[in-house]
Amino acid sequence: MCAAGRRWDRSQRALLWVMLLAAWEAAWGQLRYSVPEEMPKGSFVGDVAKDLGLQLPALIERGVRITERGRTQYFSLQGKSGRLVTAERIDREQLCDRVQQCVLRCELIVEGKMKFYEIEVEITDINDNAPSFKESELEERISETTAPGSRFPLPDGYDPDSGRHSLQSYELSGDEHFSLAVQAGPGGDQRPELVLAKALDREEAAFHELVLRAMDGGDPARTGTARIRVTVLDANDNAPVFSQAEYTVRVPEDVPVGSILVTLTATDADDGLYGHVEYSLKKQSDRTSNIFHLDSETGRITLLQSLDFEVGDFYELEVQARDGGGLFDTTKITITVTDKNDNIPVISVRSALSEISEDAPSGTVVALLHVHDRDSGANGDVRCSLDGDVPFRLQSSHGSYYRVVTARELDREQVSEYNVTVRAADGGSPALQSSAVLALRVLDVNDNAPVFAEERYSARLAENNAAGALVLTVRATDADWGQNARVRYRLSEGRVRGAPLSSYVSVQAETGALYALRSLDYEQVRELRLWVRAEDGGAPALSSNVSVLLLVVDENDNAPQVLYPPPAALRAGSGSGSGVAWSGVELAPRWSEAGALVAKVVAVDADAGQNAWLSYELAKATEPGLFRVGLHSGEVRTARSPLARDAARHSLVVVVKDHGRPALSATATLQVVLAESVAELLAELGSAADEAAAPGEPAVSLTRWLVLAVAAVSCLFVAFLLLLLALRLRRWRRQQLLPPDSGALRGVPVSHFVGIDGVRAFLQSYSHDVSLTADSRKSQLRFSAGGSCCDTLPARPLPDEPAPLLGDEDPAGALAADPPALSVSFWVQILIASQVGCFFSL
Numbered sequence: 001m002c003a004a005g006r007r008w009d010r011s012q013r014a015l016l017w018v019m020l021l022a023a024w025e026a027a028w029g030q031l032r033y034s035v036p037e038e039m040p041k042g043s044f045v046g047d048v049a050k051d052l053g054l055q056l057p058a059l060i061e062r063g064v065r066i067t068e069r070g071r072t073q074y075f076s077l078q079g080k081s082g083r084l085v086t087a088e089r090i091d092r093e094q095l096c097d098r099v100q101q102c103v104l105r106c107e108l109i110v111e112g113k114m115k116f117y118e119i120e121v122e123i124t125d126i127n128d129n130a131p132s133f134k135e136s137e138l139e140e141r142i143s144e145t146t147a148p149g150s151r152f153p154l155p156d157g158y159d160p161d162s163g164r165h166s167l168q169s170y171e172l173s174g175d176e177h178f179s180l181a182v183q184a185g186p187g188g189d190q191r192p193e194l195v196l197a198k199a200l201d202r203e204e205a206a207f208h209e210l211v212l213r214a215m216d217g218g219d220p221a222r223t224g225t226a227r228i229r230v231t232v233l234d235a236n237d238n239a240p241v242f243s244q245a246e247y248t249v250r251v252p253e254d255v256p257v258g259s260i261l262v263t264l265t266a267t268d269a270d271d272g273l274y275g276h277v278e279y280s281l282k283k284q285s286d287r288t289s290n291i292f293h294l295d296s297e298t299g300r301i302t303l304l305q306s307l308d309f310e311v312g313d314f315y316e317l318e319v320q321a322r323d324g325g326g327l328f329d330t331t332k333i334t335i336t337v338t339d340k341n342d343n344i345p346v347i348s349v350r351s352a353l354s355e356i357s358e359d360a361p362s363g364t365v366v367a368l369l370h371v372h373d374r375d376s377g378a379n380g381d382v383r384c385s386l387d388g389d390v391p392f393r394l395q396s397s398h399g400s401y402y403r404v405v406t407a408r409e410l411d412r413e414q415v416s417e418y419n420v421t422v423r424a425a426d427g428g429s430p431a432l433q434s435s436a437v438l439a440l441r442v443l444d445v446n447d448n449a450p451v452f453a454e455e456r457y458s459a460r461l462a463e464n465n466a467a468g469a470l471v472l473t474v475r476a477t478d479a480d481w482g483q484n485a486r487v488r489y490r491l492s493e494g495r496v497r498g499a500p501l502s503s504y505v506s507v508q509a510e511t512g513a514l515y516a517l518r519s520l521d522y523e524q525v526r527e528l529r530l531w532v533r534a535e536d537g538g539a540p541a542l543s544s545n546v547s548v549l550l551l552v553v554d555e556n557d558n559a560p561q562v563l564y565p566p567p568a569a570l571r572a573g574s575g576s577g578s579g580v581a582w583s584g585v586e587l588a589p590r591w592s593e594a595g596a597l598v599a600k601v602v603a604v605d606a607d608a609g610q611n612a613w614l615s616y617e618l619a620k621a622t623e624p625g626l627f628r629v630g631l632h633s634g635e636v637r638t639a640r641s642p643l644a645r646d647a648a649r650h651s652l653v654v655v656v657k658d659h660g661r662p663a664l665s666a667t668a669t670l671q672v673v674l675a676e677s678v679a680e681l682l683a684e685l686g687s688a689a690d691e692a693a694a695p696g697e698p699a700v701s702l703t704r705w706l707v708l709a710v711a712a713v714s715c716l717f718v719a720f721l722l723l724l725l726a727l728r729l730r731r732w733r734r735q736q737l738l739p740p741d742s743g744a745l746r747g748v749p750v751s752h753f754v755g756i757d758g759v760r761a762f763l764q765s766y767s768h769d770v771s772l773t774a775d776s777r778k779s780q781l782r783f784s785a786g787g788s789c790c791d792t793l794p795a796r797p798l799p800d801e802p803a804p805l806l807g808d809e810d811p812a813g814a815l816a817a818d819p820p821a822l823s824v825s826f827w828v829q830i831l832i833a834s835q836v837g838c839f840f841s842l
Helices: 002-027 048-052 056-062 678-693 699-737 759-765 824-841
Strands: 030-036 044-047 064-068 075-077 083-086 102-110 115-124 137-143 151-153 167-173 178-184 190-196 207-216 223-233 246-252 260-263 278-283 292-294 300-303 314-322 328-338 346-352 355-357 365-372 382-386 392-396 401-406 417-426 433-443 456-462 469-473 488-491 505-507 513-516 527-535 543-553 561-564 567-569 581-589 597-600 602-604 614-621 627-629 635-638 649-658 665-675
Touching: 030 044, 030 048, 044 048, 044 115, 048 083, 048 115, 064 075, 075 102, 102 346, 167 178, 167 190, 178 207, 246 260, 260 328, 278 292, 292 314, 346 433, 365 382, 365 417, 365 433, 382 392, 392 417, 401 417, 456 469, 488 505, 505 527, 561 665, 581 597, 597 665, 602 614, 614 627, 627 649
Parallel strands: 030 115, 137 223, 246 328, 355 433, 456 543, 567 581, 581 665
Antiparallel strands: 044 083, 064 102, 075 083, 102 115, 151 190, 167 207, 178 190, 207 223, 260 300, 278 314, 292 300, 314 328, 346 365, 365 401, 382 417, 392 401, 417 433, 469 513, 488 527, 505 513, 527 543, 561 602, 597 635, 614 649, 627 635, 649 665
């Protein structure tokens, strides 16, 4: 009872050890199965998914495959069931010749998880091979003098099976003279020997026929037979003797085919036929017979085919030397193959990524590699490395597996694709190496904002441009790729002269072309400052801005405008442009010297630069040589002293031109009267009026009407003075109420008044004190008295007056009356007017 309990405890402990062993192997990711050989293709080996605890749906989605190191794939994985099955019929004797335990190894690769599991499958032997002899017909030659009990070695049987299915026993039948003895060899193998049980008599029987049977331990047992023919010979008292009881040979695996590995030597003291020795291989397998050759006469063993250390590193041969009388001797030859570095390392890519995002964190696994070298020792010691300066590194994993992981952050804008070369080199001398290339494309992330080609843009556009004219094109590039690099342009919000910026210019979203939406006027807008934004198509989008300055270039689109003399009528100009004609009456004393100032033409141009540079020319004169005009000042001066023969009245036409291309011009007409006194001037004006009114009336009637006209004019003049006084007071009051920039010549640059040959100086020095109306056509009479001419300039803005361009400056301020009271010249005019009135009343 107690013994039974102890046996039960031992069985429980054994079961527990088996369970712990299985749990340990599962924990380390290793499986072990056993399957007999010669199973048909598709036979079940083991349930891998169940044993590893893998979920079958996830297994299919992530991708699972079986890899083996050899060229032939003996196992496969059923994707639907997760079972490991045989992919080929397996012959244990072919795979594991003379190996006690035959184990095939493979790996299960789970690509999605970047994991692998090792699987060992033991191939168990079945009794599928019968024992056999190398030769089915054997011949033994035995002398009749051989004593009973003599032993003669017989060829060994060969059974490629292992274990109890291998060769187990021999039997001999056929003759009473012989019996069978089986000896145990050094390796535990059985060596049959023929034993002479009864003395031979050649005269009684020259030949004996025997049958040698070899049997294995299978159920049922398999057998193999060989027929032995014994020839009885005459006496031979000396057997051959080898020079060595055992030969040991070491050869490198790269020894050339046909090389002599060893030469055996056996001697026989007999002469003649009994002294002639022949060599033969007593024990060899089919594999060795195809590799080595024994010359029966010379005893030389030569190489028939190349050796491979990885296929076989040890060979054992047994050679027999037999003389002509049937006596023999045996020796053993051990051939050891040394390894040479003749196999390059093999890199297998088990799993790899083809794309990776540039923002992948450091340490991301991109590939799983397996490295194997068939050589042994230092020749099979493999070292792996990566070529070049790449942002990746190798991590050694379990066994011969390596992981390729990212070593730092990636930047697609610097390198968009990588061809990572993995190099494996063994420890041989010289070292052999191999390489594998991993192609990896870096996916883009929107981490770069658009960058403009220039820090700022500027362009010049002539005024009066056509609506929709192309101004310039801004260009921005994005270092990203695809949608992240698609750039679109738009304008930042702004206002110009109170109007939205978008009403002046627009930008095309795709090309960055900037267009003017309206015709620009230099006199209104000198420049446009705006911002253009470039935005990429990423999510979120990145953008950048650039400053654009648009300068409006002036064109000569404004003709000169004559400020003095005051306008009389509007008519077409002359020269290369058109303008306004002006007329007035100026007084020049007859005693004037050459160069005396008679009048001055004052003109301005709303353009700028060269287009506003003015020049004056005397186009027409009644007396061509009497007057001249300053080219840049516009001053009308006497070219010589007036002569008595010169006419009293002169008409001058002055042309004012700018320097634009084409040039524009305006004309001013001056009436100059040469007179010694006021009476002479009035007489001249009267005669001119009479000639204009009724040139055929008598002189008495003309005088009467002249007196009446002068009296009427005097009355009208007094009324005009009162009206002028009221207007002066009103203007002074408005100047007190209105801001300083409400001048009459708003929009005219100061540069057109200041610096043009002293125009302002002229306005302060050249003036007339009194103005009289001589007739209904309002020809004006002027006297030089040192006053101001500002009283005679027009008080309303010029036609088509442009908007102001200079902020707070008021160019008309130079012509406005400064003091709040009436000027001195105004009182002088009243005094002269009263004297003239008295003169006419007398």
